[in-house]
Amino acid sequence: MSQGRMVQIEQDILSKNNEYAAANRRFFSEHGILALNLVSSPGSGKTMLLTRTIEDLKGELAVTVIEGDQQTDNDAERIRATGVKALQINTGKGCHLDGHMVGHALQRLKPADGGVLFIENVGNLVCPAAFDLGEAHKVTILSVTEGEDKPIKYPDMFHASDLMILNKTDLLPYLDFDVEKCIDNARRVNPGIRVLQLSARTGEGMAGWCRWIRAARQLALVEHPELAASA
Amino acid sequence: MHEMSLCESILQVLEQSAADRGFARVRTVWLEIGQLSAVEPEAMRFGFEVVTRGSLAEGARLEIVELPGQAWCMQCAKTVRVQQRFHACPDCGGRQLQVTGGEEMRIKELEVD
Ligand SMILES: Nc1nc2c(ncn2[C@@H]2O[C@H](COP(=O)(O)OP(=O)(O)O)[C@@H](O)[C@H]2O)c(=O)[nH]1
Ligand SMILES: [Mg+2]
Ligand SMILES: [Zn+2]
Numbered sequence: 001m002s003q004g005r006m007v008q009i010e011q012d013i014l015s016k017n018n019e020y021a022a023a024n025r026r027f028f029s030e031h032g033i034l035a036l037n038l039v040s041s042p043g044s045g046k047t048m049l050l051t052r053t054i055e056d057l058k059g060e061l062a063v064t065v066i067e068g069d070q071q072t073d074n075d076a077e078r079i080r081a082t083g084v085k086a087l088q089i090n091t092g093k094g095c096h097l098d099g100h101m102v103g104h105a106l107q108r109l110k111p112a113d114g115g116v117l118f119i120e121n122v123g124n125l126v127c128p129a130a131f132d133l134g135e136a137h138k139v140t141i142l143s144v145t146e147g148e149d150k151p152i153k154y155p156d157m158f159h160a161s162d163l164m165i166l167n168k169t170d171l172l173p174y175l176d177f178d179v180e181k182c183i184d185n186a187r188r189v190n191p192g193i194r195v196l197q198l199s200a201r202t203g204e205g206m207a208g209w210c211r212w213i214r215a216a217r218q219l220a221l222v223e224h225p226e227l228a229a230s231a
Numbered sequence: 232m233h234e235m236s237l238c239e240s241i242l243q244v245l246e247q248s249a250a251d252r253g254f255a256r257v258r259t260v261w262l263e264i265g266q267l268s269a270v271e272p273e274a275m276r277f278g279f280e281v282v283t284r285g286s287l288a289e290g291a292r293l294e295i296v297e298l299p300g301q302a303w304c305m306q307c308a309k310t311v312r313v314q315q316r317f318h319a320c321p322d323c324g325g326r327q328l329q330v331t332g333g334e335e336m337r338i339k340e341l342e343v344d
Contacts, residue, residue, distance in 0.1 A: 004258045004342040009248060013262070013336040016243045094236065126269065127233045130336075155316040156269050188317040188326065 017131055020099030024134025027106060028117070032224035034217040035117045037135035039157060041150075042123030044143040045167040047075045049200040049209075050118055054082045056210050061217065062115030066105045068097040068122045075120060085109060096127035099134060114227030116217060125154040136220060137161070143168040144175060148182035155189040163194045163212065170199040234270060237336065238278035244338055245288050254343035257288040261340050265333035267300040267316055300333030 012018065028035050038046050047067075054063050065086040067076040076088035087109050089101050102119065111117045119135060121128040129138075140161040142150055145168060151158040158164065164186050166179065179197065186193050196212065198205025221228050245257055260279075264270050272295045279293045300313040304320040305327040311320050313333070319326050 004256075004344045005254065007248065007252055007254065007341045007343050009244070009338045009340055011244055011338050013237055013240050013244070013338055016240060016247070095233070096236065127236055129269075130233070130237075152317055159316055185317075191326075 014130060014132075017099045020103050021132035021134040024099055024103055024106065026134075027103075028134060028136070028220070029223070031111070032114045032221050032227045033111055033117055034115075034213070034220035035119065035133070035135040036213075036216070037119045037121055037128070037133050037138045038141060039121045039125065039128045039138055039161070040123060040141035040143075041125050041146060044123070044141045044146065045200045046120050046123070046141055047078055049141060049165070049167060049198075050120060051078055051082050052200050052203065052206060053118075053209065053213070054079070054084055056206060057116070057213065058082065058084060061213075062112035064109055064111035064115060064117050066097075066102060066109065066117065066119045068101075068120055070095070070122060085111075091122055095122055095124045096131050097121050097133060098131045102133045114221060114224060116213065125150070125157045129154075129156040129160045136216060137163060139163045139165060141165045141167050142182070144172055144177040144179070148178050148185060151182065151185040151189055158186050158189045158193065161190070161193060163196065165209065166195065166197045167200055169197050169204065170202045234274040234278040235282065237270065238275065238282040241279065241338060242282055242286055242288065245341070246286075248341070249287055249343075252343075254341075255287065256344045257291045257341055258344060259292040259294060259342035260288065260338065261294045261296065263296045263298055263335045263337040263339050265298045265300065265335040266314070267330060267333035268336050270336060272297065296339070298333055298335050300330070302328035302330045302332075304328055 040046050063084045065079045067086055067088045069075055070091050073088045076086040079086035087105050089105055138161040140157055183195050196208050198209055276293055283289050301310055302313045304311050304325055306323045306325040
């Protein structure tokens with residue numbers, strides 16, 4: 001068989017996604033919106049953390065939520081019950097949200113200028129690490145029922161995250177989870193990662209998380225002084 | 232599966248390039264995959280075959296060039312090989328490493344008709 005023609009490509013496999021993510025990031029920056037991408041294994045408490053966070057912050061900040069799930073609409077229902085706008089994206093067999101899906105969701109949701117957008121990703125500690133959505137920060141939620149070796153089993157996710165939330169600390173007395181070991185493992189893959197410990201159930205530690213969100217939002221507003229007081 | 236979604240992204244790039252560069256079929260795809268990128272070459276081959284069925288790349292050969300994990304060790308002031316992101320420097324045992332290579336996930340070139 002004769003040879004075909006050679007074509008140089010030199011393109012990142014994820015280049016298409018990265019273009020969509022860049023467009024989302026531009027949108028967030030123009031509108032002074034803080035976008036956070038929440039990732040974890042299924043059941044670590046992302047939705048419960050979100051509903052609780054919204055209760056704590058909704059009087060103070062304009063909050064909008066994008067919910068990623070393979071099949072159901074349950075999580076968006078749980079969010080809407082708090083009174084904030086939420087859009088469900090069903091990814092079907094897809095195991096992560098991508099920049100394109102989030103771009104479409106933004107057109108439909110129209111999040112308020114100067115507000116906070118939470119994106120609950122599909123429960124999965126592998127694929128969402130590679131797919132940029134245009135967020136300011138990835139936040140990994142790890143619950144203390146999962147084992148302290150998770151950061152080493154899924155190094156890419158912890159490497160890509162700026163914050164690790166150790167959730168379900170109310171259960172610590174009943175487990176032999178080694179908190180220090182877990183934090184040490186996370187720092188091995190990402191020396192700069194910040195760590196917060198909390199219980200979305202009892203509310204212990206929630207105040208620190210809310211302070212972190214306010215601080216991150218101030219950064220999103222650096223170029224929008226007119227939005228700083230409002231929403 | 233992670234590799235499956237990566238293969239869908241590869242197919243997007245192939246379809247886009249076919250339109251831009253004027254070709255109808257892809258015979259071979261060369262990828263550069265870093266050893267720190269959490270991609271399993273075998274899973275990638277499987278995913279590629281499944282995802283490209285019925286496309287312009289059906290039956291195409293997938294050539295994967297693996298690139299080594301590399302990091303700059305502050306203490307040794309040199310580049311060292313690393314197998315995993317969280318491994319220590321193989322020479323001095325230090326943990327102050329800055330990954331400089333091995334995270335690649337790149338489509339390098341194609342053989343097309
Ligand atoms: N004990 C305890 N349970 C929690 C906590 N946060 C969430 N859960 C429970 O964990 C389960 C999964 O929570 P969910 O928010 O749906 O997790 P998601 O899949 O990450 O969104 C639910 O049964 C929650 O009630 C916590 O801080 N402590
Ligand atoms: Mg959920
Ligand atoms: Zn060294």
